[in-house]
Amino acid sequence: MESEGLILFGVNNIYTVRIDEKDVQCRIKGKIFKDDRAYYNPIAVGDIVRVTPDPLSPDEGLIVSRTERKNAFIRFNMKKRTPQVIASNVDYLMTITSVKSPPFRPRFIDRLLVSGLIEEIEPVIVVNKCDLGIDKETQIRLDDFEKNGFKVFYCSAKTGEGIEELRSFIQYKTTVFAGQSGVGKSSLLNLLEPDLDLKVGKVSSKYDRGVHTTRFSIMVLLDDGTRVIDTPGIRECWIYNLDPDQLKFYFPEFILPSGECGYSSCLHFDEPGCKVKELVEEGKIHKDRYKSYLNILESLTERESY
Ligand SMILES: Nc1nc2c(ncn2[C@@H]2O[C@H](COP(=O)(O)OP(=O)(O)OP(=O)(O)O)[C@@H](O)[C@H]2O)c(=O)[nH]1
Ligand SMILES: [Mg+2]
Numbered sequence: 001m002e003s004e005g006l007i008l009f010g011v012n013n014i015y016t017v018r019i020d021e022k023d024v025q026c027r028i029k030g031k032i033f034k035d036d037r038a039y040y041n042p043i044a045v046g047d048i049v050r051v052t053p054d055p056l057s058p059d060e061g062l063i064v065s066r067t068e069r070k071n072a073f074i075r076f077n078m079k080k081r082t083p084q085v086i087a088s089n090v091d092y093l094m095t096i097t098s099v100k101s102p103p104f105r106p107r108f109i110d111r112l113l114v115s116g117l118i119e120e121i122e123p124v125i126v127v128n129k130c131d132l133g134i135d136k137e138t139q140i141r142l143d144d145f146e147k148n149g150f151k152v153f154y155c156s157a158k159t160g161e162g163i164e165e166l167r168s169f170i171q172y173k174t175t176v177f178a179g180q181s182g183v184g185k186s187s188l189l190n191l192l193e194p195d196l197d198l199k200v201g202k203v204s205s206k207y208d209r210g211v212h213t214t215r216f217s218i219m220v221l222l223d224d225g226t227r228v229i230d231t232p233g234i235r236e237c238w239i240y241n242l243d244p245d246q247l248k249f250y251f252p253e254f255i256l257p258s259g260e261c262g263y264s265s266c267l268h269f270d271e272p273g274c275k276v277k278e279l280v281e282e283g284k285i286h287k288d289r290y291k292s293y294l295n296i297l298e299s300l301t302e303r304e305s306y
């Protein structure tokens with residue numbers, strides 16, 4: 001008899017699948033996902049799968065198919081040149097960031113926001129470690145995100161500040177926590193679910209960055225049905241599945257002024273009469289956001305010529 005399940009965790013081709021109220025260890029039956037070789041992993045946390053009992057091991061299951069994904073948070077593995085699905089079927093992509101230790105990296109946030117928008121996952125920013133203080137320049141950049149329509153939460157896993165607001169925002173939804181190593185993703189999740197006791201690492205004082213404590217993605221089901229996915233820290237966020245001339249649509253503050261650019265197909269790069277560039281020069285569009293745009297555009301154009 002087949003049943004439907006939700007992937008909570010998976011490593012070495014053994015998956016923990018929530019079926020009804022129980023967690024069942026499952027393997028993939030045979031080579032059913034051979035069409036999916038373009039991906040590093042055929043099954044990801046958040047996938048909905050069909051499972052049959054394993055005839056050789058009655059307490060375990062065999063995954064026989066996967067329901068089509070609504071969306072996916074994908075990491076592009078530059079070394080292997082393959083996309084890796086970190087989590088699927090999610091409502092919010094929460095970029096967790098810290099103001100200090102590790103340092104604030106707004107360009108990295110810009111990339112994660114684009115990744116979410118491409119997949120039609122609502123991107124949200126969570127500024128953790130607020131107990132360490134926020135300098136003026138960082139605050140200006142954070143206000144700019146809000147001005148452009150992104151939700152920004154301020155919290156501290158150390159003091160508990162802002163946690164209840166975060167909890168009510170994610171209630172009943174599926175949220176993936178993403179960000180650099182050491183920003184406090186696992187710490188925040190431990191605070192949301194105190195019995196959880198996820199391993200928390202330190203921030204290397206020598207390099208001022210995390211030590212990659214979380215090794216595998218895991219979905220945590222909170223008591224009220226809220227779902228949160230903790231993920232390993234990522235060093236870089238590559239945008240890969242995008243036509244370079246589409247990128248401009250993922251920077252919300254470019255959309256309105258682009259109507260006043262000299263060319264309707266303006267890439268806001270070096271075209272004459274570009275309104276976006278004019279607003280950057282006037283300080284009305286944050287120059288750092290524009291730099292992020294140019295950096296991503298460049299990487300997409302390079303990639304096209306492989
Ligand atoms: N001061 C301060 N430290 C925090 C806060 N949140 C987490 N930390 C510390 O930051 C360090 C890293 O926390 P983790 O929760 O392991 O970070 P992570 O994002 O899960 O890191 P990876 O699993 O490596 O990706 C730990 O030493 C935490 O105690 C906070 O709000 N304030
Ligand atoms: Mg972690």
Ligand SMILES: [Zn+2]
Pocket residue numbers: 258261262266267268269271273274275276277
């Ligand atoms: Zn333009």
